[in-house]
Amino acid sequence: MNASLTANLNPQQAAAVELPAEHALILAGAGSGKTRVLTTRMAWLLSTGQVSPAGILAVTFTNKAAKEMLARMTAMLPLNPRGLWIGTFHGLCNRMLRLHHRDAGLPEQFAILDSQDQLSAIKRVLKLLNIDDERYPAKSCQHFINGNKEAGIRSAALQIWDEHSRVMKAVYEEYERQCQREGVVDFAELLLRCYELLNGNASLRAHYQQRFRHVLVDEFQDTNTLQYAWLKLLVGPESAMFAVGDDDQSIYAFRGANVGNMHDFQRDFAVKHVIRLEQNYRSHSNILTAANAVISCNRNRLGKQLWTDSEDGELLRVFEGLSDFDECEFVVGEVQALIRDGVPANDIAILYRSNAQSRVLEHGLFTAGVPYRVYGGLRFFERQEIKHALAYLRLIASPEDDNALLRVINFPTRGIGARTVDTLQENARLAGTSLWQVACSGGLGRSGAAVGKFVQLVEVMRTQTQGLPLPEVVAIMLELSGLTAHYRADKDGEDRLENLGELVTAAAAFIAEDENTIVAFLSHASLEAGDHQANAQQDAIQLMTVHAAKGLEFHSVFLTGLEEGLFPHENSMSDPKALEEERRLMYVAITRARRRLYLSLAQSRMLHGQTRYAPGSRFLGEIPPEVLRYLNRGYAPQTAYISKQETHTPSTPKAAPEHGLAIGMTVQHHRFGVGVVTDYEGGANGNVQVNFAEHGSKWLAVAYAKLQAVSN
DNA sequence: TATGCGCTTTTTTTT
């Protein structure tokens, strides 16, 4: 039986699966069968009787990954999924906090704030403290609070340096108080609270350490400081931690992920088993060659070289368009050709660095009648109509939820204006109670009647839905609240109505596999905002950012917008660390392709309403020319030589131009025609690099080239 | 309370 589990694994994979119960770090390259190893490891542990399902804790970052892991496990062994602790960091912390809410200092029915809710909660704090939100924008307070929570720092521990730090500390402090008073918890709080629960409660900690003999972590390179600290508390002297990650695919440092955790893990736990999974089963060899070459330009790596025994495959196709429209036209044409050749549409992806780039592509695909699907954007549970509906549910479950009350007290409008809400908040502040309590006690003058009716409405919703199955609760709430009527009356409300209907369906689906409580459903909504997509996937090509593509693979991939300033993004170009992250992003992008990879760029592009000119991405220049095939003439990989220089010599600040030329400027040359200035060095006696439409990119001596500016 | 105009601001994103 054990043999059958590892039968189809390569020696490294099998070794990883069958490691003894000791700490291990698996460095798993892109497409090397990481998830397979993780799930097989668990199945092996269970089937050899080393551990019972209750003794396993497996952590992932996304619900999708958790679901996939569970699905693959149950395919290998029949299991009751309820006994297993497989989930996201947040999901597992939520589970633990619900079980020990008293020890954690939380009400049994605590609500979870998503980022939007958190932001509005912070706005209330700013208002309460009379803080100038020009100088202290809610967004930056949110960033500050989350940053500190992820570093495990409470407001009380903050040092005051100046006025700014004093205000930030005050905001954080009041925000903590407010959340505690209202019984709500934000995402970072789920982790921090759970960390503190275990840290401050030795017997509980010992209990879980005893219980979880095997702690398995997926995408370990993406863990932040707090997540790692939480793991350290859970892993006891008799537990083994099995961490799988790829430092080369760490693309979330910008939001707090700490790749250094991989290194720290080896040191903190004296890890004896480090296994590298370097054989790639996904891509043809030329694609891997490109990926390896690019990533090898990074300095800080744990070191790993992907290889494959598959054939070379095609060369990577490079297309340089004159404009973003030109690039788009090319992409659309190739997509159509691929589909004609029988590549399934959903096995084709168009990737880009930033969401704004999707617009042109969407337009092109739409015009050409190619079915496509854009990933990202607004998620189901984040839509305003859904948030409104959830707020009513939250009020039914716990009326003291001020955030929820504020959201819907006047939606649909019922004559409770900003003034009334202000008075309500002021009275609540004075009395030190919730808005709901104040609303119940009346005494609000002219608008008191409207508030009274709202209180009644919530009461009626609660009594009428008492004890009913969740989908019915949702349906009744939608009617009584007036949400359905409101969107029915709205000429543009059709989609929203449909989504509200979908919410009832979601509730039905939820009780089919989980509990029948409103609170559980609300947690589900906060923690799995993304999973519930309203429109099912048909056979359509996929458009998404490179970030969103992580973990996915496609037969053919179009990597678009390979220009300096776009990819790498301009905000990352001055910081070497950020630049390395961009390069890892490039590595992730390249390794998404199984068979065919297109690399495309445009000489000019509409960006922020302006036409911008940028030279080709340095990353393109880091790919060995032998694996590239330039589809349109004239654009040999000159960018390579510039970027090679840039990569290997410390970047020197450019001297101020004395010749009046600037990067992006269109110029005319007597022999080479029209081109765009892409670089220069030295002053009037120096050189200038011009990318000519007809003759490609050239370095010319400024003094002799006699370039003339062309206005456009 | 709703609407519309002019102003600003543009990475990446899960939970």
Add this chain to the structure above:
DNA sequence: AAAGCGCATA
């Protein structure tokens, strides 16, 4: 170019 936001007006 487009979307979000604050403020003024109907």
